[in-house]
Amino acid sequence: MDPSQLCRMVTNFNDPLVSLCPENSYFWMTEIYLKYKNLRRGIDCLDACKTVATHAYALSSNSSSSTYGLAYYDLETYPNPFTGHHQHRPRSIWMTEVSSTYPHAAETQLDEGLDLATNIINFLGITCVERYYYWSAFTTTPSGESLIWENTEDGMEASLLRFPKKYYIYNHFTNASSRIGPGAKVKSCDETGYVRPPGACLTFRNPQESVTVFLNRADNVLVLDSHLKCPCGICCTTQESDLACNVTNRKELPPRSVCTCIGSCGRSKPQRRKPSATKLKTKQGEVPFSFGFIMWDALLEYFL
Numbered sequence: 001m002d003p004s005q006l007c008r009m010v011t012n013f014n015d016p017l018v019s020l021c022p023e024n025s026y027f028w029m030t031e032i033y034l035k036y037k038n039l040r041r042g043i044d045c046l047d048a049c050k051t052v053a054t055h056a057y058a059l060s061s062n063s064s065s066s067t068y069g070l071a072y073y074d075l076e077t078y079p080n081p082f083t084g085h086h087q088h089r090p091r092s093i094w095m096t097e098v099s100s101t102y103p104h105a106a107e108t109q110l111d112e113g114l115d116l117a118t119n120i121i122n123f124l125g126i127t128c129v130e131r132y133y134y135w136s137a138f139t140t141t142p143s144g145e146s147l148i149w150e151n152t153e154d155g156m157e158a159s160l161l162r163f164p165k166k167y168y169i170y171n172h173f174t175n176a177s178s179r180i181g182p183g184a185k186v187k188s189c190d191e192t193g194y195v196r197p198p199g200a201c202l203t204f205r206n207p208q209e210s211v212t213v214f215l216n217r218a219d220n221v222l223v224l225d226s227h228l229k230c231p232c233g234i235c236c237t238t239q240e241s242d243l244a245c246n247v248t249n250r251k252e253l254p255p256r257s258v259c260t261c262i263g264s265c266g267r268s269k270p271q272r273r274k275p276s277a278t279k280l281k282t283k284q285g286e287v288p289f290s291f292g293f294i295m296w297d298a299l300l301e302y303f304l
Helices: 003-013 029-034 108-127 165-180
Strands: 020-024 051-055 057-059 069-075 092-097 132-136 136-140 146-150 185-188 199-204 209-214 234-239 244-246 257-263 277-282 284-292
Touching: 003 020, 003 029, 020 029, 020 092, 029 051, 057 257, 069 108, 092 257, 108 132, 108 165, 108 185, 108 257, 132 209, 146 165, 165 199, 165 234, 165 257
Parallel strands: 020 051, 051 092, 092 132, 132 284, 136 146
Antiparallel strands: 057 069, 185 199, 199 209, 209 257, 234 244, 234 257, 277 284
16 A cells, blocks of 8 residues: 555554554565655654554575575664654654565574564664564474474474574573563663674663673674673574573674673573563653564464
């Protein structure tokens, strides 16, 4: 639906329950929609969309690749559009869908997980989205579109579920959000200065404690700045381990890893837990913030 049709329809409904829009597949397209106006017809998309909804996909443009034309995590950075000349009309941004449609998900687990972490850090830390939803929780076969797969490799006596690397990587962020709870502030590495590219991080903080999630995309160890404190150690997801914690090494991120640094010793390491809501403080005040996934199978409520 083009912006004139969509925003005219939302304006005519004048209902906050349907003013979650424009929900395009790509954030750059969402920005184009939000700039659309036709004052003669009474259409202003920024006024119509009381809450901005967007997906966070990018299309593969490599015509020589088997992934050509398929949707994947957008790895670009987008500053929050509601700064500067838009400050008089701030909007909450919800990232309502993302996943990978690339093939060979089982063989590229860590690569996909590192790209998912990049997408999360960019959209939370730079674009300042307030809700982030993964596309699907569960599929019966290995898929880039889901966080959990049915285990068909080891027979019925083994676990019925298979948790790929991206499940554990997503869990680093949901645990950090859940642990800090109401009143949390979220900052990207650009603000904290803890690591430099190819590293990145996101810090969840309240007045009592902080939890920082680090990303190291490099093939070598990344040493954290000396002023960063990790008194409880670092827990990492790597090629070799789904989740391993080291209480003595508090300064080095393993190659190609996502790690959690816990600023105070309430829990020794991240635990599997269902994503839950917290609060994100912005210039506009305290607003809801949460991770999640689009649930197609209620049975998954039992496992997460």
